[in-house]
Amino acid sequence: KDLSLLQVQRGLYDGFQESRRQILLLKSDQKINWIGYAVGNHMAKDYQKCLHILDTFIKTLDKDKVWDYQDSEMFLYRNQILEESGDLMGALKDLDEIENDARDKQHIWFRRATIQAGMGDLASAEAGFRKLLEVNNENHAYHKGLQQAMGLVPDSEGKYTEMQIKTLSELYDGFKAKWKYCTYAKRFPLTFTHGDDFKARVDAYMRPKLRKGVPSLFRDLKALYGDKFKVSVIEEFVKAYYANLKSKRRFSEKDEPDSETPNVFVWVLYYLASHYEFLGQYEEALKLLDEGIAHTPTAIDLYVLKARAYKHLRDYQTAYEILNFARELDLADRYLNTKCVRYAFRAGKVQDAERIVKLFLRETDTLDSLFEMQAMWYEVSAGLCHFKQGNFGQALTKFYSVEKHFEDISEDQFDFHTWCLRKSTLRAYVDMLKYQEVLRGHRFFKKAANNIIKVYTTIFDKPQKTADGSGEDGDVDMEKLTPKERRALKKRQKRLAAKAKKKQEAEEAKKKAAKDAEDAQKGTASAQSEAAKASTLKESIPDGKKYAESPDPLGQATKMVKELQLYAAKDIDTHIAAFEVYIRKKRCLLSLQALKKALKIYATTPPRDKKYKHIPTHTTTSSNKTPNPTLHCHIVLLSKTLREEKELDPLVVKICALETKAISEFPVGSKSLTEFNDEFLKANSSSLKHRVAAARCRKLLGADDDKAAAAIVDDKLADVAADLDSCVEAYEFLKGLKLPDKAESLRSIFHKKYPITPDFKPPASKKDS
Amino acid sequence: MVNIRKATIDDLLEMQNCNLFCLPENYQMKYYLYHILSWPQLLYVAEDYNKKIVGYVLAKMEDNSKPLHGHITSLAVLRSHRKLGLATKLMRTAQSEMETVFRAEYVSLHVRKSNTAAYHLYTKTLGYEQHDIEAK
Numbered sequence: 004k005d006l007s008l009l010q011v012q013r014g015l016y017d018g019f020q021e022s023r024r025q026i027l028l029l030k031s032d033q034k035i036n037w038i039g040y041a042v043g044n045h046m047a048k049d050y051q052k053c054l055h056i057l058d059t060f061i062k063t064l065d066k067d068k069v070w071d072y073q074d075s076e077m078f079l080y081r082n083q084i085l086e087e088s089g090d091l092m093g094a095l096k097d098l099d100e101i102e103n104d105a106r107d108k109q110h111i112w113f114r115r116a117t118i119q120a121g122m123g124d125l126a127s128a129e130a131g132f133r134k135l136l137e138v139n140n141e142n143h144a145y146h147k148g149l150q151q152a153m154g155l156v157p158d159s160e161g162k163y164t165e166m167q168i169k170t171l172s173e174l175y176d177g178f179k180a181k182w183k184y185c186t187y188a189k190r191f192p193l194t195f196t197h198g199d200d201f202k203a204r205v206d207a208y209m210r211p212k213l214r215k216g217v218p219s220l221f222r223d224l225k226a227l228y229g230d231k232f233k234v235s236v237i238e239e240f241v242k243a244y245y246a247n248l249k250s251k252r253r254f255s256e257k258d259e260p261d262s263e264t265p266n267v268f269v270w271v272l273y274y275l276a277s278h279y280e281f282l283g284q285y286e287e288a289l290k291l292l293d294e295g296i297a298h299t300p301t302a303i304d305l306y307v308l309k310a311r312a313y314k315h316l317r318d319y320q321t322a323y324e325i326l327n328f329a330r331e332l333d334l335a336d337r338y339l340n341t342k343c344v345r346y347a348f349r350a351g352k353v354q355d356a357e358r359i360v361k362l363f364l365r366e367t368d369t370l371d372s373l374f375e376m377q378a379m380w381y382e383v384s385a386g387l388c389h390f391k392q393g394n395f396g397q398a399l400t401k402f403y404s405v406e407k408h409f410e411d412i413s414e415d416q417f418d419f420h421t422w423c424l425r426k427s428t429l430r431a432y433v434d435m436l437k438y439q440e441v442l443r444g445h446r447f448f449k450k451a452a453n454n455i456i457k458v459y460t461t462i463f464d465k466p467q468k469t470a471d472g473s474g475e476d477g478d479v480d481m482e483k484l485t486p487k488e489r490r491a492l493k494k495r496q497k498r499l500a501a502k503a504k505k506k507q508e509a510e511e512a513k514k515k516a517a518k519d520a521e522d523a524q525k526g527t528a529s530a531q532s533e534a535a536k537a538s539t540l541k542e543s544i545p546d547g548k549k550y551a552e553s554p555d556p557l558g559q560a561t562k563m564v565k566e567l568q569l570y571a572a573k574d575i576d577t578h579i580a581a582f583e584v585y586i587r588k589k590r591c592l593l594s595l596q597a598l599k600k601a602l603k604i605y606a607t608t609p610p611r612d613k614k615y616k617h618i619p620t621h622t623t624t625s626s627n628k629t630p631n632p633t634l635h636c637h638i639v640l641l642s643k644t645l646r647e648e649k650e651l652d653p654l655v656v657k658i659c660a661l662e663t664k665a666i667s668e669f670p671v672g673s674k675s676l677t678e679f680n681d682e683f684l685k686a687n688s689s690s691l692k693h694r695v696a697a698a699r700c701r702k703l704l705g706a707d708d709d710k711a712a713a714a715i716v717d718d719k720l721a722d723v724a725a726d727l728d729s730c731v732e733a734y735e736f737l738k739g740l741k742l743p744d745k746a747e748s749l750r751s752i753f754h755k756k757y758p759i760t761p762d763f764k765p766p767a768s769k770k771d772s
Numbered sequence: 773m774v775n776i777r778k779a780t781i782d783d784l785l786e787m788q789n790c791n792l793f794c795l796p797e798n799y800q801m802k803y804y805l806y807h808i809l810s811w812p813q814l815l816y817v818a819e820d821y822n823k824k825i826v827g828y829v830l831a832k833m834e835d836n837s838k839p840l841h842g843h844i845t846s847l848a849v850l851r852s853h854r855k856l857g858l859a860t861k862l863m864r865t866a867q868s869e870m871e872t873v874f875r876a877e878y879v880s881l882h883v884r885k886s887n888t889a890a891y892h893l894y895t896k897t898l899g900y901e902q903h904d905i906e907a908k
Contacts, residue, residue: 190773215855217856337796378798
């Protein structure tokens, strides 16, 4: 039995199947063994046997029994097997048979309607989905099912025919009348209508929400912002609301003056500011927000949006200060507290972040309780902060903590193998088993793994930096300081260290005093278990310092690369990270393999602005015509390595040469890499991001600083498409060269474009944070 | 448009995250697994169009209770998504499933007396009656 538990825990389903068979033979009087063997067959994909076992078992049950929840779950499980095995007709018939006894009605109706739709019985499917909507009219799967059954699906570009629009309008206007509170019925028509119809509807949709003060209205309508017409319609309306509310407290000229209460104005202003902020028009947004704050200083949402705008402009310090002000307006709200902690970390304010997050922990808890409660949002936020400050040890502690949580969650399933068989919640159980195969594809794991890799490659690249992260100043480059500054820095570090030590001693004394008091009250037994608990907790928290001091950072990084390749194979970031590790290890074949995958993913991903990533795309096959700048750098680096690296296995070089010949993005044969890079620059000189990539490659290929800078800065710079991130990248790169004049002139150009962004502020006004 | 649907196992991490964001009462993942593997029909999420979980309800049945009743373990909606009636919808859905699937006779829950918004939701909107006061 223990063997079977281990086998299923590790996903060794063939072994599991066999073990459960043997258990059943030994003890066929226990229901759990029949169920267990059935599941074993299911996981080994032996559907027929699974059904046979279930049926055999069901036959043994008392026919007059009143079926309970567990039986109901078993019947539904059996039905799922029928469907999975491909016997749709059988599954459909079975649904009819078990309907009275199986309690999960929604599931039955949903499976029935879905199968019917798949088999072409659209009339029945339609009836089925309508019945489901009576139970839950906010369920999108039910709405989509109904739309599909009625042939109301858009084409590959998301467009509906006029006939469809008419039918959909009737359908959803009907639902709106029938179900007063159904938001889907009100909102969905905004998606498929256009022209004047859309205009009337969006006006009618926005007003009640603005009156009520619904903070998520912008987020709600943001999904429409891929459509330029709709954006302009919305903007026109909201600007008119703003003007009319300001002057005559009404939405439009058609309304009576003073027909709206004063706070509606603030919500309209909030929407308009959100709108401008999203579109990158920060000046307008901030102007409006300041107006709103003057009007209603307690409107927390205004501050939150203002902070977000500053965040987008990379002024993390100001963003944090604003959000902290908002937090203090409602100390009972954990959401604000959490957001504030994240903003504090982003601004590099570790102590503030730790102090603020503690406000929602129990008095007796330390920050370790965040580890205990698996607060991964905190660990990722803190980890990124430590990394940025060069505290690799602490960063790794946090990122490896996230990894540990996933390990624990994977182990959690162990106790449930027996539990689920007993409870008979088989469908949920099987979902859990399958989940183990994708668990680590979750965004927190990916973030942690990707950053672990980045930390290790950073450590590898700069071996002089120590892994110790005790100083608040992080890793200041000592060589760049004057002797006076160096003395001041050392003095400061000494003072901080002494302060920290004193604080630690005081805390420990305090803890000991508290513990002694507790011991006196409770008796030592329970106090000891508390201490034991605290120490086991401390032991399970990963020791980032040890990891950072690892003699083989790339080896450690490779472990994470392998995890990502397994669980996040579709992400381009996975393969970019893999390349970064393998190229440093001089493993050209593996680097090439990663690069190939990245290129493939990039080629089949529709090109879009990160801003619109939330809007679903309809085009399935579209290729990226412009090359990916990061991948271009990789190509150049790999090609250079293959050509120049002395200690490569000649066979490897040969294979790579053959492979790269077939990849169009690679330079042809023995073409000079400098020429290849110059061609790339010429073809993409209208994009700053690409210019920076070309400049990096020039430096890599040995060009002097002037030549490298020339890739970025020329007389056509003013016309180049550049977002804030590329501007920062360009400026950072130029700063790294020994061309202070060129860097300074670039800085002032960018400063004019982004006056708030601290990266571009004149050096005299910059304060050391 | 926010989607109200039954939670699947891959929602649990996001539910836990939502809970950590909003409430001081937090649970380890194992507790969420315990719920979904015992009463899968009683976990619902509110999902925004970009797949973010903005609200959830975590409920259970008090097995072997007489009369049989359900219990709301945890309910939360992100501050950014308030005033949409999501909490009400999540509660109503969970309550309905407790009745249909589990034949519950009534539902119980705990709420902090100082949490006026929640107290109002439960007593005025959803019709709960105060049964008892527990010391913290």
